Amino acid sequence: MVDxxxxxxxxxxxxxxxxxxxxxxxxxxxxxxxxxxxxxxxRNDMAALEEEGFIAQPHTSAGRVPTDKGYRLFxxxxxxxxxxxxxxxxxxxxxxxxxxxxDDVVQRSxxxxxxxxxxxxxxxxxxxSRSTVRHVELVVMSPSRLLVVLITSTGRVEQxxxxxxEPVSDLLVADLRARLNTATLGQRLPxxxxxxxxxxxxxxxxxxxxxxxxxxxxxxxxxxxxxDERVLVGGTANLARFGADFDRSMRPLLEALEEHVVLLKLxxxxxxxxxxxxxxxxxVPYEELSATSVVASGYGPEGDALATLGIxxxxxxxxxxxxxxxxxxxxxxxxxxxxx
Amino acid sequence: MVDxxxxxxxxxxxxxxxxxxxxxxxxxxxxxxxxxxxxxxxRNDMAALEEEGFIAQPHTSAGRVPTDKGYRLFxxxxxxxxxxxxxxxxxxxxxxxxxxxxDDVVQRSxxxxxxxxxxxxxxxxxxxSRSTVRHVELVVMSPSRLLVVLITSTGRVEQxxxxxxEPVSDLLVADLRARLNTATLGQRLPxxxxxxxxxxxxxxxxxxxxxxxxxxxxxxxxxxxxxDERVLVGGTANLARFGADFDRSMRPLLEALEEHVVLLKLxxxxxxxxxxxxxxxxxVPYEELSATSVVASGYGPEGDALATLGIxxxxxxxxxxxxxxxxxxxxxxxxxxxxx
DNA sequence: GACTGGCACTCACCCGTACGGAGTGCCAGG
DNA sequence: CCTGGCACTCCGTACGGGTGAGTGCCAGTC
Numbered sequence: 001m002v003d004x005x006x007x008x009x010x011x012x013x014x015x016x017x018x019x020x021x022x023x024x025x026x027x028x029x030x031x032x033x034x035x036x037x038x039x040x041x042x043r044n045d046m047a048a049l050e051e052e053g054f055i056a057q058p059h060t061s062a063g064r065v066p067t068d069k070g071y072r073l074f075x076x077x078x079x080x081x082x083x084x085x086x087x088x089x090x091x092x093x094x095x096x097x098x099x100x101x102x103d104d105v106v107q108r109s110x111x112x113x114x115x116x117x118x119x120x121x122x123x124x125x126x127x128x129s130r131s132t133v134r135h136v137e138l139v140v141m142s143p144s145r146l147l148v149v150l151i152t153s154t155g156r157v158e159q160x161x162x163x164x165x166e167p168v169s170d171l172l173v174a175d176l177r178a179r180l181n182t183a184t185l186g187q188r189l190p191x192x193x194x195x196x197x198x199x200x201x202x203x204x205x206x207x208x209x210x211x212x213x214x215x216x217x218x219x220x221x222x223x224x225x226x227x228d229e230r231v232l233v234g235g236t237a238n239l240a241r242f243g244a245d246f247d248r249s250m251r252p253l254l255e256a257l258e259e260h261v262v263l264l265k266l267x268x269x270x271x272x273x274x275x276x277x278x279x280x281x282x283x284v285p286y287e288e289l290s291a292t293s294v295v296a297s298g299y300g301p302e303g304d305a306l307a308t309l310g311i312x313x314x315x316x317x318x319x320x321x322x323x324x325x326x327x328x329x330x331x332x333x334x335x336x337x338x339x340x
Numbered sequence: 341m342v343d344x345x346x347x348x349x350x351x352x353x354x355x356x357x358x359x360x361x362x363x364x365x366x367x368x369x370x371x372x373x374x375x376x377x378x379x380x381x382x383r384n385d386m387a388a389l390e391e392e393g394f395i396a397q398p399h400t401s402a403g404r405v406p407t408d409k410g411y412r413l414f415x416x417x418x419x420x421x422x423x424x425x426x427x428x429x430x431x432x433x434x435x436x437x438x439x440x441x442x443d444d445v446v447q448r449s450x451x452x453x454x455x456x457x458x459x460x461x462x463x464x465x466x467x468x469s470r471s472t473v474r475h476v477e478l479v480v481m482s483p484s485r486l487l488v489v490l491i492t493s494t495g496r497v498e499q500x501x502x503x504x505x506e507p508v509s510d511l512l513v514a515d516l517r518a519r520l521n522t523a524t525l526g527q528r529l530p531x532x533x534x535x536x537x538x539x540x541x542x543x544x545x546x547x548x549x550x551x552x553x554x555x556x557x558x559x560x561x562x563x564x565x566x567x568d569e570r571v572l573v574g575g576t577a578n579l580a581r582f583g584a585d586f587d588r589s590m591r592p593l594l595e596a597l598e599e600h601v602v603l604l605k606l607x608x609x610x611x612x613x614x615x616x617x618x619x620x621x622x623x624v625p626y627e628e629l630s631a632t633s634v635v636a637s638g639y640g641p642e643g644d645a646l647a648t649l650g651i652x653x654x655x656x657x658x659x660x661x662x663x664x665x666x667x668x669x670x671x672x673x674x675x676x677x678x679x680x
Numbered sequence: 681g682a683c684t685g686g687c688a689c690t691c692a693c694c695c696g697t698a699c700g701g702a703g704t705g706c707c708a709g710g
Numbered sequence: 711c712c713t714g715g716c717a718c719t720c721c722g723t724a725c726g727g728g729t730g731a732g733t734g735c736c737a738g739t740c
Contacts, residue, residue, distance in 0.1 A: 023703090025702065025703050025704085026703075027702080027703075037712070039713095041713070043703090047705080057704085059719090060704075060720065061702075061705095061718080061719045061720050061721080062720080062721075063704095147479060147487070147489075149487075159499065235598070236594050236598060237595040237597075239594065240591040250580060251580040258574060258577060363732090365732050367731075377684090378683070378684050379684090379685095379732095380684055380734095381682085381684070383733070384682095384734095386733090387733090397732095399690095400690060400732090400733075401689080401690045401691045401692080401731075401732050401733055401734095402690095402731085402733085403733095682740090683739085684738085684739075684740095685736105685737095685739100687734105688734095689733080689734085690731105691732090692729105692730095693729085693730090694728085694730100695726105695729100698723100698724085699723090699725105700722095700723090701720105701721090702720095703718105703719085703720090703721100705717095705718085706715105706718105707715090707716090708715090709712105710712085
């Protein structure tokens with residue numbers, strides 16, 4: 001039903017519409033692309049494409065516009081992700097390499113993404129629960145006050161001061177420190193939290209009450225997921241290019257950008273660090289955002305998905321370019337985090 | 341020259357224009373306000389006001405619109421800041437009281453401010469250099485690694501791990517800890533940094549080299565002013581109400597909102613925690629933002645200006661309401677920070 | 681002298697109409 | 711199966727007159 005030439009026509013329509021923002025007609029199409037057929041033939045193909053819901057007419061006797069379904073087909077069947085040029089790669093890595101800590105990496109990424117795609121960029125902070133334990137430190141501040149420090153694979157430092165019901169000996173602390181590190185090193189935080197819970201069995205009966213408090217604090221530090229909800233948004237100024245369809249598409253988007261929980265849902269679950277997800281129009285899980293698309297990707301060191309980043313923009317966007325940009329930034333951010 | 345009735349006319353024009361967004365004419369004015377005179381008289385006053393540059397006509401035979409100078413006069417001479425009603429106060433304090441830490445206070449404030457004023461709200465994080473030392477802690481992690489913890493009056497915790505060139509004795513650390521705290525407690529950070537520098541003299545010759553490294557890290561923690569540049573923006577969705585004058589006023593504003601340095605300059609120096617500053621149109625230090633006004637105030641515990649917060653909006657805004665809101669939020673945020 | 685009512689004038693805005701252009705669907709012929 | 715031709719639809723724009731809100735000015739009144 002959808003033969004090669006119809007696909008070519010759809011591709012041409014999508015490309016023209018994205019660049020001109022205007023419904024595209026059969027005549028203009030054959031002029032700008034080398035389809036090798038006459039406008040009349042293109043019209044027939046268009047009628048067929050419309051029949052199947054890939055394109056639509058804003059009104060009778062107007063050109064055609066791709067539908068969500070049309071973009072979907074375009075993205076699925078026709079986007080051969082171009083790899084970036086060497087200068088582009090170099091620009092990205094030099095931009096990210098200057099980062100001094102995790103926060104800085106995230107900030108730079110969001111800027112970079114916004115700049116490259118000319119869309120609104122969203123970067124989720126590396127999820128605590130997906131990162132692993134690099135080091136656990138117990139520090140005696142006073143006989144009954146202990147400082148618990150957790151350093152994760154992404155370089156994040158979490159710390160807690162614990163007030164103990166009874167004093168603990170340095171010996172016990174040293175013992176615990178050693179046990180904790182061997183038990184949790186390299187583990188993901190949720191599993192590490194379980195291991196920590198199990199350690200209570202190895203403690204002398206007399207100290208259990210005190211140690212339980214201490215371990216409790218540590219488990220809490222492990223499972224503190226406030227950072228899961230943190231995202232950074234950038235490139236809002238690119239919204240200005242939305243222009244006319246203001247109240248319809250822009251207002252809800254601006255509202256969504258303030259609700260970080262919404263944004264996280266938009267980005268979706270990070271599945272695989274190398275897979276770019278594209279959600280188009282109605283596929284986006286918010287009705288108000290039915291005129292927007294989301295292009296997202298997981299990212300993380302060594303292809304291990306730590307968190308998600310992506311962009312939000314009008315359904316009418318340059319998918320090949322955007323997908324390439326998101327994929328590239330995700331990859332380089334992953335790399336930058338590993339080097340930390 | 342500008343007698344009472346002319347002021348009344350100006351006030352009426354400002355109020356009507358703010359609420360209707362349309363040039364206001366003499367007839368409509370006498371209908372909606374009780375000025376006690378006829379339209380013709382109002383017209384004469386209007387001509388005088390226009391002569392002096394307080395109002396202007398978009399085109400001949402149109403109503404009048406306040407100029408920047410007109411708003412300025414309105415704000416200076418006619419805004420009697422209404423105090424908030426008891427329910428309003430209660431709402432504010434209950435909203436802020438739920439905050440758990442400094443970050444949370446700032447986040448809640450920005451939301452509150454955006455909601456109350458229906459404008460874009462900006463809150464600067466409490467400036468480190470203006471807060472005081474609550475506690476300094478030195479913790480031995482291993483013979484040659486020391487953890488330095490600084491807790492400020494606003495509840496912010498800064499920490500550094502210092503690698504020492506040589507091991508230090510617990511005794512020396514205990515001594516330093518005591519000296520540090522007596523020397524810096526309650527001091528503002530910049531002064532505290534100086535005191536710390538002076539301490540080196542009291543240290544035995546043999547330890548100086550090592551201690552210098554340690555004190556250096558502490559001074560750095562004291563003077564780390566990254567937080568000075570941190571601001572939080574909220575209520576961007578309120579920009580949608582700008583509506584028509586899109587590219588002229590909105591795009592530059594959206595761009596400015598991404599540049600935190602620009603925002604800090606917009607908010608201006610916090611002078612006094614109780615003084616609300618109003619910058620109107622061309623008074624704003626950026627040409628692109630000549631269609632916007634900024635209402636800002638310092639805030640801090642006990643009236644001591646720690647940092648600044650405020651809103652940005654169109655010159656056509658409800659100044660009395662906005663000023664009241666900014667003042668109130670600044671006051672309550674200051675209080676909320678003291679309670680931490 | 682200050683205020684008022686009246687009057688002529690000026691524009692922006694809102695139609696209704698007309699028209700050109702781009703685009704479509706359909707059909708007959710190669 | 712493709713193509714050229716043709717009639718039709720409808721958007722966008724331009725033009726023109728009518729309407730209404732608003733102004734400035736002036737002569738009259740308290």
